Amino acid sequence: MKQTRMTNQKLKIMEYLAKVKTHPTAEDVYRAIKKDLPQISLATVYRNLNLLAEQGKILKLEVNGEFRFDGDLCHHQHCVFRKCGKIIDVNQKEISDYAMSKIKTGEFKPQCVGIIFRGLCRNCA
Numbered sequence: 001m002k003q004t005r006m007t008n009q010k011l012k013i014m015e016y017l018a019k020v021k022t023h024p025t026a027e028d029v030y031r032a033i034k035k036d037l038p039q040i041s042l043a044t045v046y047r048n049l050n051l052l053a054e055q056g057k058i059l060k061l062e063v064n065g066e067f068r069f070d071g072d073l074c075h076h077q078h079c080v081f082r083k084c085g086k087i088i089d090v091n092q093k094e095i096s097d098y099a100m101s102k103i104k105t106g107e108f109k110p111q112c113v114g115i116i117f118r119g120l121c122r123n124c125a
């Protein structure tokens, strides 16, 4: 049987990701949704996050060696603070549009682009 139905666990994960801007780790997601789903395990949260990312329903970002998750899919860019590990969203659609318009591909059809700027904040620099 194909498991494509949206489980309650996946829904809770999506709901949580949709309302936060912090780009949480799997552990952060686990801690947050455990309040509503006390039975859930960290392994289940990991599995669901990876499935949702594979299905293109959420974004999975690798930052400073750990995975962070984002419910906001396309057309925004990320600034990653190299020292403190903070991630902020930038909404400069023209940057993504420019990248999308310039990519030259044969058989590959790009659907969206993820752009990560890396740098330091004033406190870290």
Ligand SMILES: [Zn+2]
Pocket (backbone or CB within 6 Å): 023, 070, 072, 076, 077, 078, 088, 089
């Ligand atoms: Zn984001």
